[in-house]
Amino acid sequence: MGITVDVAYKSLNKFTEVLCGDKVEILKTEDSNILILADGMGSGVKANILSTLTSKILGTMFLNGATLEECVETIVETLPICQVRKVAYSTFSILQVFHNGDAYLIEFDNPSCIFIRNGELVRIPQNIRVIRDKKINEFRFKVQKGDALILMSDGTIHAGVGQLLNFGWTWEEIAQYAVKQYRLTISAMRLATAICQACDDLYMCRPGDDTTVAAMRIIDSKPVHLMTGPAKNPEDDKLMVSDFMAGEGGTKRIVCGGTSATIVSRVLDKRLDVSLNYVDPEIPPMAYMDGIELVTEGVLTLNRVIQLLKRYVKNETVSEDFFLELDKPNGASMVAKMLIEDCTELHLYVGKAINSAYQNPGLPFDLGIRQNLVEQLKHTIEEMGKTVTVTYY
Structure with missing residues (x-):
């Protein structure tokens, strides 16, 4: 069964x-x-x-x-x-x-x-x-x-x-x-x-x-695939997107990051429509692509997602106000809501390319902001009792 x-x-x-x-x-x-x-x-x-x-x-x-x-x-x-x-x-x-x-x-x-x-x-x-x-x-x-x-x-x-x-x-x-x-x-x-x-x-x-x-x-089992960051080697873009798009019919997919969204759009030959509607001034607007449930900005959005998930794990702060925030139509709230309410297992597909806008290119990936956010996300989702797998490219 x-x-x-x-x-x-x-x-x-x-x-x-x-x-x-x-x-x-x-x-x-x-x-x-x-x-x-x-x-x-x-x-x-x-x-x-x-x-x-x-x-x-x-x-x-x-x-x-x-x-x-x-x-x-x-x-x-x-x-x-x-x-x-x-x-x-x-x-x-x-x-x-x-x-x-x-x-x-x-x-x-x-x-x-x-x-x-x-x-x-x-x-x-x-x-x-x-x-x-x-x-x-x-x-x-x-x-x-x-x-x-x-x-x-x-x-x-x-x-x-x-x-x-x-x-x-x-x-x-x-x-x-x-x-x-x-x-x-x-x-x-x-x-x-x-x-x-x-x-x-x-x-x-x-x-x-x-x-x-x-x-x-x-x-029902509800797998979610989340892709963030471009692959360290551009030749791995197709493999990364192929793995990200694999899975059963009920699998939901999230792309976090502008470069990642551009790669998915190019590899799948699908149009990427970027919204200019700032629902929340602190969260960059979302984008839309056929076949992908959520397309958001990367580091800023993931950081807010993790804050919401940590509040959920803490439990004492979960109230009607928390769910009102979870129901807001911004990228971070929508990602957090999917991970809390519509996910039983999370598969992360993480690119190891260095983004000079967020990190000194001289530092290794392991010390980067994205890697830190991925580790926090993995730990928090596991605290929620869900299974997490991470694949790096």
């Missing part, structure tokens, strides 16, 4: 707390993707320690093939005892999706997973197992492309308690809101952020509990 997933999460710290008491781990094995959400008792430092320990233990043991019983027993024996409540406590949810479409969900005291298929809510049955006096719901099922699964900490269902809502935001109301957002949004991060933003609004921007929403969407 070849399942590909888009995974993201958004957290709100309890008001006045520096650390979040929820912890999310996103892991990959050879044949699956694993999403873990742990919620430590209380808030602040203690809760952060409890949730971090829980998520790390579960992640490490799952990666090494441990059973659910072994995981729960290890957590019970390992977590430090809270001096106030005299118990060691952290709730958790684990979602493992295999590449063949099999899925495995484990829930302990967190709100139930929201499962959306074909724009409709799918109820997850209760299959309770008792392990070390803990009631754990365990569910095995099949996923298909288009599905969305949402894990939450209990800060979501507490949103608005005693303020805008008497009894908080119920699970059913959150699920219906998620279904509505699912029909509007295209990425896991937009879905998670929308639900978190609604919780923040109900808390009147003063969350009474740590709140985390982690979303996983089952999607």
Whole structure:
């Protein structure tokens, strides 16, 4: 079946707390993707320690093939005892999706997973197992492309308690809101952020509990090819463009750099139309070429792209304002949006020719601005959990 997933999460710290008491781990094995959400008792430092320990233990043991019983027993024996409540406590949810479409969900005291298929809510049955006096719901099922699964900490269902809502935001109301957002949004991060933003609004921007929403969407593989810089040897131009244009029908292509765009235009014998419309005074205008999704300027645009991607990776700065910036019609925002929302694997085709406008020709390529930007781009995309390959010419 070849399942590909888009995974993201958004957290709100309890008001006045520096650390979040929820912890999310996103892991990959050879044949699956694993999403873990742990919620430590209380808030602040203690809760952060409890949730971090829980998520790390579960992640490490799952990666090494441990059973659910072994995981729960290890957590019970390992977590430090809270001096106030005299118990060691952290709730958790684990979602493992295999590449063949099999899925495995484990829930302990967190709100139930929201499962959306074909724009409709799918109820997850209760299959309770008792392990070390803990009631754990365990569910095995099949996923298909288009599905969305949402894990939450209990800060979501507490949103608005005693303020805008008497009894908080119920699970059913959150699920219906998620279904509505699912029909509007295209990425896991937009879905998670929308639900978190609604919780923040109900808390009147003063969350009474740590709140985390982690979303996983089952999607098609979306390769993106990005070419930047001319080849060191002009004779390699045709090879570079040929590699850049290779790939399956769904592959999207980006060219960053005026010289690169000219080379692609010449080799493919396609017209290059340069726009004079400065949408953003700090970002050079774009160009257009048949068969290429985005054609932009090079160094300045890539630098802004990396700034946007780093904000995304940092997570705390991702909000409605971030997505408004991502939706702007300038080259940098459009490249960043494609890499965040429409890319599962990135293939970089990088020319090693020295541009004297940006770099002293006496310096080696490895010390150049473009090489530095490529390394930053590769590292940041990998932090997003996507695969990156780089080919130099």
